[in-house]
Amino acid sequence: xxxxxxxxxxxxxxxxxxxxxxxxxxxxxxxxxxxxxxxxxxxxxxxxxxxxxxxxxxxxxxxxxxxxxxxxxxxxxxxxxxxxxxxxxxxxxxxxxxxxxxxxxxxxxxxxxxxxxxxxxxxxxxxxxxxxxxxxxxxxxxxxxxxxxxxxxxxxxxxxxxxxxxxxxxxxxxxxxxxxxxxxxxxxxxxxxxxxxxxxxxxxxxxxxxxxxxxxxxx
Amino acid sequence: xxxxxxxxxxxxxxxxxxxxxxxxxxxxxxxxxxxxxxxxxxxxxxxxxxxxxxxxxxxxxxxxxxxxxxxxxxxxxxxxxxxxxxxxxxxxxxxxxxxxxxxxxxxxxxxxxxxxxxxxxxxxxxxxxxxxxxxxxxxxxxxxxxxxxxxxxxxxxxxxxxxxxxxxxxxxxxxxxxxxxxxxxxxxxxxxxxxxxxxxxxxxxxxxxxxxxxxxxxx
Numbered sequence: 457x458x459x460x461x462x463x464x465x466x467x468x469x470x471x472x473x474x475x476x477x478x479x480x481x482x483x484x485x486x487x488x489x490x491x492x493x494x495x496x497x498x499x500x501x502x503x504x505x506x507x508x509x510x511x512x513x514x515x516x517x518x519x520x521x522x523x524x525x526x527x528x529x530x531x532x533x534x535x536x537x538x539x540x541x542x543x544x545x546x547x548x549x550x551x552x553x554x555x556x557x558x559x560x561x562x563x564x565x566x567x568x569x570x571x572x573x574x575x576x577x578x579x580x581x582x583x584x585x586x587x588x589x590x591x592x593x594x595x596x597x598x599x600x601x602x603x604x605x606x607x608x609x610x611x612x613x614x615x616x617x618x619x620x621x622x623x624x625x626x627x628x629x630x631x632x633x634x635x636x637x638x639x640x641x642x643x644x645x646x647x648x649x650x651x652x653x654x655x656x657x658x659x660x661x662x663x664x665x666x667x668x669x670x671x672x673x674x675x
Numbered sequence: 676x677x678x679x680x681x682x683x684x685x686x687x688x689x690x691x692x693x694x695x696x697x698x699x700x701x702x703x704x705x706x707x708x709x710x711x712x713x714x715x716x717x718x719x720x721x722x723x724x725x726x727x728x729x730x731x732x733x734x735x736x737x738x739x740x741x742x743x744x745x746x747x748x749x750x751x752x753x754x755x756x757x758x759x760x761x762x763x764x765x766x767x768x769x770x771x772x773x774x775x776x777x778x779x780x781x782x783x784x785x786x787x788x789x790x791x792x793x794x795x796x797x798x799x800x801x802x803x804x805x806x807x808x809x810x811x812x813x814x815x816x817x818x819x820x821x822x823x824x825x826x827x828x829x830x831x832x833x834x835x836x837x838x839x840x841x842x843x844x845x846x847x848x849x850x851x852x853x854x855x856x857x858x859x860x861x862x863x864x865x866x867x868x869x870x871x872x873x874x875x876x877x878x879x880x881x882x883x884x885x886x887x888x889x890x891x892x893x894x
Contacts, residue, residue, distance in 0.1 A: 485729070488718060488722070489715075649695070650699075
């Protein structure tokens with residue numbers, strides 16, 4: 457993998473590859489900007505390639521592509537490790553191989569392209585780097601009810617119950633309200649709504665999934 | 676406050692203002708994209724206006740500007756509530772006044788500008804909307820040692836200890852390694868490094884602050 461962008465200002469690249477162990481200035485501030493740009497550009501890619509994915513699905517797919525480990529892999533493909541500027545401590549302890557340091561440099565490099573060449577240049581570069589990875593993502597992920605069922609089964613927990621709470625509207629435009637209820641070992645009840653009972657159940661299952669994930673992250 | 680942008684495609688605005696309670700299609704997917712764009716554009720504003728802020732400080736400042744409550748305030752200033760399309764249930768229960776629904780619509784509207792007019796249009800719009808708020812931020816926030824001390828005092832906890840661990844390098848380019856140690860009621864020891872002892876201590880205090888925040892968020 458190669459960076460297709462050619463920098464006008466070489467100092468920006470050097471700064472992007474300077475770890476904080478080497479003193480100040482370093483790439484920490486650029487990393488903040490690059491992380492945000494990466495999030496937006498990959499969000500747009502998924503918005504385009506996955507027109508039927510829900511917000512939750514796109515968010516999960518992005519987390520799959522943009523996380524410390526994945527970015528470290530990309531940094532290695534770009535051979536950023538060899539070009540990092542590290543303090544002598546990090547140098548001795550092999551900091552140029554550390555995932556977190558590599559991922560941060562990758563993010564900072566994205567910011568450097570933006571600062572050097574503007575948004576379109578940055579977008580083109582990021583899209584180029586992520587094109588194959590985005591293309592390799594499953595086109596349509598499993599629906600929320602299936603994912604919830606599989607997740608609960610994996611924990612050895614009982615399956616959820618779906619309850620019809622209410623319907624409203626005329627026959628041709630009826631709206632269904634359901635609850636998805638998990639009772640053991642945690643108690644969760646989440647509402648869902650849709651133009652069919654199935655869509656409402658998918659909607660509720662998605663909410664339960666997100667709550668389960670929040671609960672997990674807390675540990 | 677007014678949206679300075681004029682849409683070519685009115686359908687995009689309508690979609691941005693359609694809550695999921697009104698059925699599909701709705702603004703959920705656009706909200707995902709808008710949230711990411713907002714994060715990047717505000718990150719850039721802070722990168723410019725706060726050239727001395729650390730990554731952690733910029734991240735905190737952004738969270739102050741871009742959060743559900745703050746975005747709901749901006750949505751009200753733009754009078755988005757009156758223009759929301761809601762399902763009848765949300766309509767009856769006053770969904771057009773709900774912070775989360777308003778904030779989501781605001782984010783979706785940012786995406787709508789992007790999809791309609793491109794990045795520069797979106798950036799100009801967001802910068803216009805946030806200009807006063809960014810200008811009102813404290814120019815230089817308190818340093819990390821001060822913030823850590825104040826935070827610990829607010830909890831009634833003992834003050835941290837800073838220990839010099841090592842120095843390395845020639846006299847003119849010495850690097851200091853310190854530890855910032857908090858022992859009660861939680862035990863945290865975090866490393867810091869810098870070209871002076873003071874900078875190294877600031878660095879370590881910043882790490883302790885971030886760990887304390889992580890610990891708090893876990894509850």
